[in-house]
Amino acid sequence: MEPLTINRKESKLRVAPEWADVCFTCGTCAGGCPVTGVDGMDPRKAVRMAALGLDQELIDSRFPWICTLCGRCEYACPQGVEILKMMRRARSLRERDKVPGPIHKGVAMCLERGNNLGIPKDDFLFLLADLSKEMDEDEGFPGFYAPVDKKGANILVTVNSKEPFGEPDDMKFWWRIFYAAREDWTTTSTEWEGVNWGLFSGDDEAMKEVTGRIVKHLEELECSTLLLPE
Amino acid sequence: MKTFGEAFFEEPRWVTQQCCENYVEMHPNRMNNFCCGAGGGAWAMPYDAERIYYGRIKAQQIMDTNAKMVIAPCHNCRDQIMKGLTKEFDLGIETKYLWELVADSLVIEPWTEEEIKKANELRDAQYERDEIDLDEEW
Ligand code: SF4
Ligand code: SF4
Numbered sequence: 001m002e003p004l005t006i007n008r009k010e011s012k013l014r015v016a017p018e019w020a021d022v023c024f025t026c027g028t029c030a031g032g033c034p035v036t037g038v039d040g041m042d043p044r045k046a047v048r049m050a051a052l053g054l055d056q057e058l059i060d061s062r063f064p065w066i067c068t069l070c071g072r073c074e075y076a077c078p079q080g081v082e083i084l085k086m087m088r089r090a091r092s093l094r095e096r097d098k099v100p101g102p103i104h105k106g107v108a109m110c111l112e113r114g115n116n117l118g119i120p121k122d123d124f125l126f127l128l129a130d131l132s133k134e135m136d137e138d139e140g141f142p143g144f145y146a147p148v149d150k151k152g153a154n155i156l157v158t159v160n161s162k163e164p165f166g167e168p169d170d171m172k173f174w175w176r177i178f179y180a181a182r183e184d185w186t187t188t189s190t191e192w193e194g195v196n197w198g199l200f201s202g203d204d205e206a207m208k209e210v211t212g213r214i215v216k217h218l219e220e221l222e223c224s225t226l227l228l229p230e
Numbered sequence: 231m232k233t234f235g236e237a238f239f240e241e242p243r244w245v246t247q248q249c250c251e252n253y254v255e256m257h258p259n260r261m262n263n264f265c266c267g268a269g270g271g272a273w274a275m276p277y278d279a280e281r282i283y284y285g286r287i288k289a290q291q292i293m294d295t296n297a298k299m300v301i302a303p304c305h306n307c308r309d310q311i312m313k314g315l316t317k318e319f320d321l322g323i324e325t326k327y328l329w330e331l332v333a334d335s336l337v338i339e340p341w342t343e344e345e346i347k348k349a350n351e352l353r354d355a356q357y358e359r360d361e362i363d364l365d366e367e368w
Binding site for chain 2: 147174
């Protein structure tokens with residue numbers, strides 16, 4: 001068996017060997033975690049794995065993905081062990097093509113086409129206009145329309161791509177509120193995605209890019225408030 | 231809480247109570263509450279059985295309230311409760327987004343002729359700029 005070096009530099013999860021002492025192995029974290037026991041794992045064991053240098057085993061396991069990053073374990077830990085940070089770092093260290101489910105594909109799509117589901121600009125604008133017309137003419141909101149790229153609007157609103165994709169009428173909840181409040185709002189014709197999947201897939205670079213786009217919109221359109229209904 | 235440096239527990243509760251007379255809390259709540267099970271991207275993850283297992287606690291919390299409607303402040307929670315837990319645990323409950331509850335509670339005062347005219351002008355200018363023709367087939 002190869003000897004293992006465990007220190008903050010060599011450890012992939014950047015866990016220091018002091019963790020082995022810091023963590024009491026009290027199990028408070030495991031006791032409060034809803035998925036304790038799944039795959040024979042729990043947050044206490046995950047911490048122990050990291051402290052013992054079993055980084056790669058944790059990275060390759062399903063647990064960091066079944067964990068919802070809810071933070072309940074870390075909140076309850078008497079020793080301030082940063083369990084959440086460790087879990088997300090384990091996700092970051094998974095090879096990108098081995099990220100489970102569609103979230104990495106969504107991130108790549110968002111970087112390339114501006115939203116997680118690759119909805120083209122023309123389709124998006126047409127959909128907004130079509131839904132606006134329904135509200136204006138049939139649903140009791142005369143004069144309503146969805147402003148796009150409106151410079152100087154008070155509120156900039158991002159969109160969750162699942163709505164234009166599969167539940168378009170759900171966008172009207174906010175629109176009805178804006179109508180009643182006579183709010184001066186806008187969304188953007190491209191890069192309107194509000195769901196930053198890099199947070200979940202463990203991709204900091206992508207997260208930064210997607211956040212940066214929203215900041216750029218805010219600056220260019222001179223909007224004073226951001227509404228990110230996620 | 232750690233992320234934002236401050237928790238926003240009371241604001242959504244206040245909004246809900248403005249829309250709804252008979253409001254009940256789940257237990258435990260606020261910092262001690264449980265995630266619905268769809269957080270951290272789990273709604274999209276291929277581990278459905280584990281996601282539902284996770285959600286058993288939220289399902290029990292909801293059942294214990296005896297409420298007819300549950301309010302979710304987040305897209306993932308709403309989908310997990312409405313499309314996942316309600317069916318799996320036979321909750322017989324209606325789920326709404328917080329902003330859906332607000333939208334459904336509004337008493338709409340239609341805009342004045344003048345406001346409509348102004349909005350129509352802005353709309354027409356925007357549609358011209360974006361080349362939108364609603365009569366065209368797509
Ligand atoms: S709660 Fe903290 S100290 Fe206790 S086992 Fe978990 S990580 Fe270790
Ligand atoms: S953050 Fe993950 S490990 Fe911790 S309590 Fe939540 S689901 Fe469990």
